[in-house]
Amino acid sequence: MLRQQVRDFLNAERAAGTILGRPDSWLTGWDPGFTRRLAERGWVGMALPREYGGSGRGNLERYVVIEELLAAGAPVSAHWVADRQAGPSILRHGTEEQRRRFLPRIAAGQCFFSIGMSEQHSGSDLASVRTRAERTGNGWRLTGTKMWTGGAHVNDYAIVLARTDESADRHAGLSQFIVDLRDPRIRVEPIRLLSGEHTFNYVHLEAVELADDALLGHAGDGWQQVTGELALERSGPERFLSTLPLLIALVAELRRGACSPEQHARVGRLTARLASIRQLSLSVAAALEAGRPADVQAALVKDLGTRFEGELINEAREILPVAARFDATRGSYPELLATAILHSPGYTLRGGTNEILRGIITRGLEASR
Amino acid sequence: MSTQSVFERAATVLAGPSAPDTPRAVWDALRTAGALPPLDADPADLVALVGEAGYHGTPAPLAETLLVARPLLAAAGLAAPHGPLAVAAGPLDVVFAHPDTGNRVGPPGAGGTDDAVRVSGVLSRVPWARAADAVVVLTEGPSCGPVLLLLEAGEFLRVEGTNLAGEPRDDLVLIDAAVPAERVRRIPAALAREAQWRSGLARAALIAGAARRCVDLTVARTGSRVQFGRPLSHFQAVKQEEARLIEEAALVDAAVGAAAAALPTPDTCELPAWIAAAQASASVAEITRIAHQLHGAIGFTELSRLHLATTRLWSWRDEDGTEQAWCRRIGRQVVEGDPLWPQVTGG
Numbered sequence: 281m282l283r284q285q286v287r288d289f290l291n292a293e294r295a296a297g298t299i300l301g302r303p304d305s306w307l308t309g310w311d312p313g314f315t316r317r318l319a320e321r322g323w324v325g326m327a328l329p330r331e332y333g334g335s336g337r338g339n340l341e342r343y344v345v346i347e348e349l350l351a352a353g354a355p356v357s358a359h360w361v362a363d364r365q366a367g368p369s370i371l372r373h374g375t376e377e378q379r380r381r382f383l384p385r386i387a388a389g390q391c392f393f394s395i396g397m398s399e400q401h402s403g404s405d406l407a408s409v410r411t412r413a414e415r416t417g418n419g420w421r422l423t424g425t426k427m428w429t430g431g432a433h434v435n436d437y438a439i440v441l442a443r444t445d446e447s448a449d450r451h452a453g454l455s456q457f458i459v460d461l462r463d464p465r466i467r468v469e470p471i472r473l474l475s476g477e478h479t480f481n482y483v484h485l486e487a488v489e490l491a492d493d494a495l496l497g498h499a500g501d502g503w504q505q506v507t508g509e510l511a512l513e514r515s516g517p518e519r520f521l522s523t524l525p526l527l528i529a530l531v532a533e534l535r536r537g538a539c540s541p542e543q544h545a546r547v548g549r550l551t552a553r554l555a556s557i558r559q560l561s562l563s564v565a566a567a568l569e570a571g572r573p574a575d576v577q578a579a580l581v582k583d584l585g586t587r588f589e590g591e592l593i594n595e596a597r598e599i600l601p602v603a604a605r606f607d608a609t610r611g612s613y614p615e616l617l618a619t620a621i622l623h624s625p626g627y628t629l630r631g632g633t634n635e636i637l638r639g640i641i642t643r644g645l646e647a648s649r
Numbered sequence: 650m651s652t653q654s655v656f657e658r659a660a661t662v663l664a665g666p667s668a669p670d671t672p673r674a675v676w677d678a679l680r681t682a683g684a685l686p687p688l689d690a691d692p693a694d695l696v697a698l699v700g701e702a703g704y705h706g707t708p709a710p711l712a713e714t715l716l717v718a719r720p721l722l723a724a725a726g727l728a729a730p731h732g733p734l735a736v737a738a739g740p741l742d743v744v745f746a747h748p749d750t751g752n753r754v755g756p757p758g759a760g761g762t763d764d765a766v767r768v769s770g771v772l773s774r775v776p777w778a779r780a781a782d783a784v785v786v787l788t789e790g791p792s793c794g795p796v797l798l799l800l801e802a803g804e805f806l807r808v809e810g811t812n813l814a815g816e817p818r819d820d821l822v823l824i825d826a827a828v829p830a831e832r833v834r835r836i837p838a839a840l841a842r843e844a845q846w847r848s849g850l851a852r853a854a855l856i857a858g859a860a861r862r863c864v865d866l867t868v869a870r871t872g873s874r875v876q877f878g879r880p881l882s883h884f885q886a887v888k889q890e891e892a893r894l895i896e897e898a899a900l901v902d903a904a905v906g907a908a909a910a911a912l913p914t915p916d917t918c919e920l921p922a923w924i925a926a927a928q929a930s931a932s933v934a935e936i937t938r939i940a941h942q943l944h945g946a947i948g949f950t951e952l953s954r955l956h957l958a959t960t961r962l963w964s965w966r967d968e969d970g971t972e973q974a975w976c977r978r979i980g981r982q983v984v985e986g987d988p989l990w991p992q993v994t995g996g
Contacts, residue, residue, distance in 0.1 A: 283994065351990045527989065534984050545973055548980030552904070552927040555993045559903035584896045638892030639885075645868055645895055646882060 282341055286348040289321065293354070301525045301611055302353040303620040306518045307630075308479050309355030310434060315389040318349075324359050325367050325387030332371065333384030339569040343562065347517040353525035357431065357479070362386045364516065365509045366393035366439055370458070373497030373505050378458065382437075396440035396459065396483060397506065398428040403629075404636040406441070407450040407503065411485060413442040413457060420444075420490040422457060426483040428630075432461055433468045433481055440485070441506055444499050454502030457494045465489070475606065475622040507575065514631050515564035515578035520557045520585030522627060523592045523620045527554075529613045530596050546599045550592060557585050576644030579637040586627040586634060593620050656694045658684035660701045668705060672733050672780035675709035686715060688729065692912035696854045696905065703858025706814070706957045710735055710777035712851035718785045721844055725797045725834040732782035737821065738844065741770035741788045743796065746827060765827040766791060768798065772805075774818040776968065779807060784821065787836075787844050795841040799832040812964035814957070846919050848969040849926030850908050856929040856965050857905040860898040862958040863940040867894060870944050887943060894939040897932045904928040911995075920992060923979050930972035933962045 293314070294300050302309055318324050326342035328334025346363075349356050367386045370378055385391035402408045411424025422442060432438060438459050445453030461468070461483075469482040497505050527550060534543060561581045567574040596617065597604075604618035628634045653661075662668070662678045669678040679685040686695055695715045702711040710733050718734035746765040768788075778784055783799050790796035800821075808820040871882040871891060881887045908925040911918040937959045941948045948955045966972065983989045 283996075347994075524990070531984055531989050539981075539984050541977055544980030544984060545976040546980065547983055548927060548976030548978065549931060549972070551979050551983050551989065551993065552924045552931065552976065553900070555907070555921075555924045556900045556904040556928045558993065559907045560899060563903065563906075580892075580896050580899055583892065584900060635889060638889050641892040641895055642868075642882060642888045645864075646872055 283344050283348060285321075286323070286345050289318075290348065290352045290354060293317075294352075298355070299610075300352050300354050301529070301616070302355070303525050303616055304522045304623045304626075305353045305525075306350060306356050306360050306522070307430065307623070307626070308357060308477055309353070310357045310431065310479075311355035312358045312389070312392075314355045315359040315392075318356075319359075319387065319389030324363050324389045325383065326363075328367050328371060328383050328387055332379055333387035334367075335387070339565055343517065343565045347521065347558075350517050350521040351524050351528075358392050358434075359386070359389055360518075361395055361431070361435075362391060362393040365395065365512055366437070368512060369439065369456075369505065369509055370496065372508070373456075373501070375493065377493060378496070382458070391437070392431065392435040394429050394432045394435045394438040394461065394483075396426045396429055396432075396438040399425065400427050403428075404633045406506065407454065409441055409443060409454065411440065411442040412446075413444045413455060413490075415444075416489065419492045420457065420494060422459065422485045422488040422490055424485050426485070427480075428471070429468075429481045429483045430479050431481075432483045433470065433478070435461055437461055438483065439496060441502055444502075448500065451503040452500055454506075455499045456496040456502045456505055457490055458496050459485070459488065459490065459494065463488055473622070474625070475619065510632065511564070511568060511574050511578040514582040514637070515561055515568070515574065517558070517561055519582050519631070520554065520561065520588050522586075522623070523589045524554070526596055526613075526616045526620045527592055529611075529616050530600055533600055533613055543599050546595055550595055553588055553591075557581065557588055561585065576641055579632075579640040579644075582631055583628075583634045583637050583641070586631075589627040590624050593617070593624055596620075654694070655684055655686050655690065656698055658682050659686070659698050663701050663705045663707050668707070670708055672709040672777065675707060675711070676733055688719060688723065690715075692716075693909045696850070696909035696912065699851060699854040700858035700861070700905070703855035703961070704862045706859070706862075706961055708816070709733055710781060712855050713776055713781075716851040716854065717844065717847045720847060721785055721787075721797060721840065722799070724840050724843070725836050727797070727799060727832070727834060730782045730799075733777065733780055735775050735778045735781035735784045736787075736844075736848065737772040737775040737778070737784055738787040738848075739770070739772050741768050741772070741786070741823065743768050743788060743791050743798075745791055765829050766796075766798075766833055768823045768826045768828055770823055772821040772823070774810060774812075774968075775821055777817050778819040778821055779809060779817050787841055790835055795836050795838060797834050797836050797840075798828050800826075800828065801832075804828065812961075812968070814960035814964055816961070816964070818968075842919065843915055845970070846922035846926070849975060850905070850912075850918075850922040852965050852969045853901070853905050853908070853922075853925040853929035856933060856962060857898075857901045859958040859962050859965070860901050860929075860932065860936050863936055863955065863962070864895055864898045866953075866955050866958070867891065867940045867943050870948075874945070881943070890939050890943060894936060894943070897935045897939075901925075901929045901932045901936075917995065920979070920982065921995075923975050923982075926970065927972050927975035927979055930966040930970075930975065933966040937962050 322335040325334040326337045330336040413420045444455040465488045467484040470478045471480040564577045605614040606618040608615040669675045699712045714734040717736045719729045722729045786798040804826045806822040904925040908921040911921045947953045
């Protein structure tokens with residue numbers, strides 16, 4: 281059974297001392313070696329067909345693998361975007377040449393992607409991007425600055441959203457490009473988190489010359505393509521499991537001593553909510569697998585799930601009060617608590633702020649009536 | 650009509666302004682429409698039907714009969730009466746009718762060669778007891794271990810009461826009532842536990858339905874009520890709250906759906922049912938708070954239909970166990986049993 285195979289693999293990794301059990305491991309756990317060991321087992325690019333190097337097992341089996349990895353707090357951030365978004369997006373919108381060029385390397389855990397959507401003035405209002413792509417004789421010239429580009433300093437490529445037609449309406453004039461992050465006209469500048477960690481960057485695109493084959497999909501279709509990706513980005517198990525390692529550590533602490541009825545009740549309440557959100561997330565995965573639109577459902581999971589990630593921290597503090605310490609033993613409850621707290625402002629921001637997503641939810645429900 | 654499933658026919662009977670308004674009328678209407686679910690109906694359909702009953706506030710013990718009483722009677726080897734059934738649990742004094750003969754309770758009847766047990770005590774706040782053909786009672790038997798008794802009207806005194814929504818919640822007083830052996834069965838402890846989680850799941854399914862009603866009424870309200878020149882639903886502050894209402898109702902629905910999917914294999918349904926019961930009860934506060942807030946003053950008068958859903962939600966969340974009780978069970982199992990994550994994923 282797939283789930284058990286993944287757990288056996290994770291147990292072996294744990295025994296080997298790979299860093300596991302981390303909160304927010306899909307954002308900060310960058311370990312290409314771990315990614316390659318996963319890929320050897322066919323667990324990267326699972327939603328990609330076999331002819332492109334994937335395992336062709338589909339989104340629901342992929343879901344099992346990634347939720348096991350997240351629950352274990354495994355270091356998966358190297359391939360995260362390639363596996364979740366770039367791969368499926370290239371499969372769907374890319375040319376045959378692009379598919380053959382990128383997908384087998386993604387599935388082998390040897391080609392890592394960043395998302396180049398956000399900018400300083402374009403967060404939730406993605407259609408306001410100012411990065412421009414101008415037509416040249418045999419391609420495009422890309423100019424602008426992307427922001428919040430996770431992993432741009434270590435990854436290979438970014439899929440960049442840029443304006444290709446100034447005259448078209450704000451949704452119609454956008455296009456996506458596959459950009460080589462090693463290009464000398466790209467300058468990556470770190471943006472450090474509260475914890476001091478370096479995952480995010482500015483990406484300055486200074487008249488980057490792109491060949492024609494850098495365009496992903498059709499010019500002007502960027503908005504539709506991005507919207508499709510966002511359902512993948514918002515509904516996955518990473519939207520409610522970022523702080524699960526903290527809950528697991530908390531339960532391990534409670535197992536050691538006497539546990540009061542109040543502590544039982546609070547753990548039970550968290551567990552019930554976790555399990556219920558997981559069911560909703562699974563139903564979105566099933567809808568996407570069946571090709572049904574799930575934008576509204578995905579927004580709903582993202583809001584519920586990311587709020588839960590934060591609520592879990594406050595509950596943990598009440599169930600088992602300790603001072604959060606970033607300098608405590610790595611993997612100990614006070615250290616995990618500190619990491620989860622310092623990352624917590626991000627949960628309800630990344631992937632579209634929750635306040636804006638709630639507008640999508642109510643509009644979607646009214647439209648369906 | 651013949652192409653419709655039993656569930657679809659039943660949902661039609663329960664809907665609309667001319668829906669039957671007494672327990673007897675509900676049963677008659679379902680039977681006439683060929684919409685009374687058979688004993689071997691798909692459990693997920695039964696849960697969905699109970700959700701419809703919750704949505705419409707149907708005045709009949711559909712949840713109790715379909716999801717609790719009938720499956721328990723079947724598991725205990727007793728035939729289920731055709732009409733509406735009530736379910737009660739509680740400590741009662743149960744003794745053999747003829748203690749001198751040295752008889753022991755034993756299968757298949759409760760009394761061995763004895764012909765009856767004698768029962769005394771009070772079963773409090775039994776849902777729909779006055780409307781039921783019979784009451785399924787779970788209690789401790791005379792020689793220890795749980796027993797299931799099927800009481801018929803007339804074997805108890807009834808003190809009528811109601812919950813916050815005006816639904817019948819009667820006290821049943823038993824004074825040395827003789828229950829014949831053919832309506833008494835010893836049951837395994839596992840079935841007694843199943844009775845509890847079935848009750849929790851039944852209530853959660855009702856809550857999921859009433860929560861959906863709150864969403865529908867609220868969305869209709871905020872879309873049509875104009876203030877300051879535009880519909881309420883156009884105000885950002887309203888959108889924020891409304892989305893949370895929609896989400897919380899979806900969360901309950903997902904939890905109930907997961908338990909319903911597990912129902913065909915009752916051995917693995919206990920935790921999903923506890924979770925559904927806990928989440929349903931826990932979500933009621935947020936759902937009713939937002940629905941009333943967005944309805945404005947009209948919502949807490951009888952001029953609006955909202956109260957039909959919210960008063961039921963406030964009652965149901967505490968019947969068959971409070972969220973605190975369900976959460977404690979879940980938490981104890983998580984802290985003392987298998988690791989948390991395998992439990993959440995079901996293995």
